Amino acid sequence: MSEVNFSKRVLSIEPSLTLQISAKAKQLSTEGKDICNLSAGEPDFDAPKEIINATSEAIFDGYTKYGPAAGDLELRKAIAKKLQIQNNLNVKFENIMVTNGAKQAIYNLFQVLLNDGDEVIIPSPYWLSYPQIVRLAGGKPVFIDSSSEDGFKINIQDLKSKISSRTKFIIINSPSNPTGRVIPKEELLQIAEVVREHKNINILSDEIYELIVKKEFHHISLASLATDLKERIFIINGFAKGWAMTGWRVGYLVGQKDVIKASSALQSQSTSNVCSFVQRGALEALKINQEFFLKINTHYDSRREILYKGLKDIKGLFVYPPNGAFYAFPRLPDNLMTSVDFCNRILDDYGLVVVPGKPFGDDQSFRISCASSKEKIIDGLSRLKKAILKYYS
Numbered sequence: 001m002s003e004v005n006f007s008k009r010v011l012s013i014e015p016s017l018t019l020q021i022s023a024k025a026k027q028l029s030t031e032g033k034d035i036c037n038l039s040a041g042e043p044d045f046d047a048p049k050e051i052i053n054a055t056s057e058a059i060f061d062g063y064t065k066y067g068p069a070a071g072d073l074e075l076r077k078a079i080a081k082k083l084q085i086q087n088n089l090n091v092k093f094e095n096i097m098v099t100n101g102a103k104q105a106i107y108n109l110f111q112v113l114l115n116d117g118d119e120v121i122i123p124s125p126y127w128l129s130y131p132q133i134v135r136l137a138g139g140k141p142v143f144i145d146s147s148s149e150d151g152f153k154i155n156i157q158d159l160k161s162k163i164s165s166r167t168k169f170i171i172i173n174s175p176s177n178p179t180g181r182v183i184p185k186e187e188l189l190q191i192a193e194v195v196r197e198h199k200n201i202n203i204l205s206d207e208i209y210e211l212i213v214k215k216e217f218h219h220i221s222l223a224s225l226a227t228d229l230k231e232r233i234f235i236i237n238g239f240a241k242g243w244a245m246t247g248w249r250v251g252y253l254v255g256q257k258d259v260i261k262a263s264s265a266l267q268s269q270s271t272s273n274v275c276s277f278v279q280r281g282a283l284e285a286l287k288i289n290q291e292f293f294l295k296i297n298t299h300y301d302s303r304r305e306i307l308y309k310g311l312k313d314i315k316g317l318f319v320y321p322p323n324g325a326f327y328a329f330p331r332l333p334d335n336l337m338t339s340v341d342f343c344n345r346i347l348d349d350y351g352l353v354v355v356p357g358k359p360f361g362d363d364q365s366f367r368i369s370c371a372s373s374k375e376k377i378i379d380g381l382s383r384l385k386k387a388i389l390k391y392y393s
């Protein structure tokens with residue numbers, strides 16, 4: 001058989017470790033093994049009924065044709081209104097485009113603004129797709145480390161030291177996947193100050209988990225604190241996490257209107273519009289009242305607490321308390337076993353599925369999710385405790 005001559009672009013993509021682990025878990029489960037899966041990256045409930053009804057009605061009402069690549073005007077206007085009211089941002093529909101999930105918003109942005117060799121600073125641990133999407137656009141990821149003891153704080157001196165003449169972007173993600181960290185206001189202001197000093201640097205602010213935050217915390221959009229940087233701050237967000245609409249694939253990009261135009265042109269020649277009737281569902285999602293979010297956050301808060309307390313009680317693990325999203329990112333007692341080996345071994349021995357830290361930039365940690373029932377979290381913690389005791393004592 002002749003060898004396939006793959007493009008350099010596609011060869012730069014690393015195979016997904018997460019998918020490998022979940023495929024193995026599925027296989028073991030079909031073989032009858034008792035599996036406890038705490039790897040979920042999505043809510044464990046369905047989207048609210050109103051959204052589902054509005055979407056199915058939209059099919060019967062004929063929202064089934066091609067639409068504008070940038071998204072339906074009504075939805076773009078509704079997103080602008082949401083950003084004005086909830087995030088205190090001065091934006092209009094021209095600053096917004098609807099994308100196939102938040103992921104495509106990041107993809108479009110980097111395709112539109114990065115040239116070969118441009119650098120993107122990514123604080124570590126990071127969401128695993130950032131470096132891959134940067135590379136696909138010809139860019140070079142530059143990482144800054146943080147430690148769990150420091151609460152994953154972005155060290156401003158480190159950030160400054162990584163800036164070069166090729167730096168084009170800094171990525172921030174709050175609340176964070178995988179650490180659950182919410183970046184405090186003072187740190188956001190410091191980051192804005194650094195960007196102010198460098199005219200060619202933009203910010204990508206990933207706010208996909210904005211609606212999932214612990215009671216006493218609240219999400220702040222950096223752009224609302226630095227209105228003078230309005231033209232250089234790009235927000236990505238979407239409906240996946242807050243409204244449990246992961247498979248619906250609706251996200252959006254917010255920013256300077258010429259960039260939005262270029263990104264729409266790119267999308268018009270690649271995927272075109274996001275599914276027309278799903279956009280009607282997203283419009284309905286924006287009408288869901290605050291009570292819904294209070295309710296889901298009460299659930300997440302108690303599960304996050306069970307997860308954090310359970311992890312803290314396992315001798316040898318170090319965990320920083322997560323304050324948002326639905327993950328914790330504990331560190332293993334030592335680095336004798338890689339995170340990938342640990343996750344494979346605990347799956348084989350105890351049937352527990354957790355995600356290795358390696359693709360998130362930390363090979364001594366793992367991601368564990370609380371987007372599951374309390375019973376499942378407690379079961380997973382008990383398996384984890386036994387494993388740590390066996391492997392590390």
Ligand SMILES: Cc1ncc(COP(=O)(O)O)c(C=O)c1O
Nearest residue numbers: 101102103127177208238240251
């Ligand atoms: C931090 C972060 N950003 C972006 C995304 C992508 O979201 P979407 O499903 O809307 O593409 C995810 C999904 O897991 C995420 O965790």
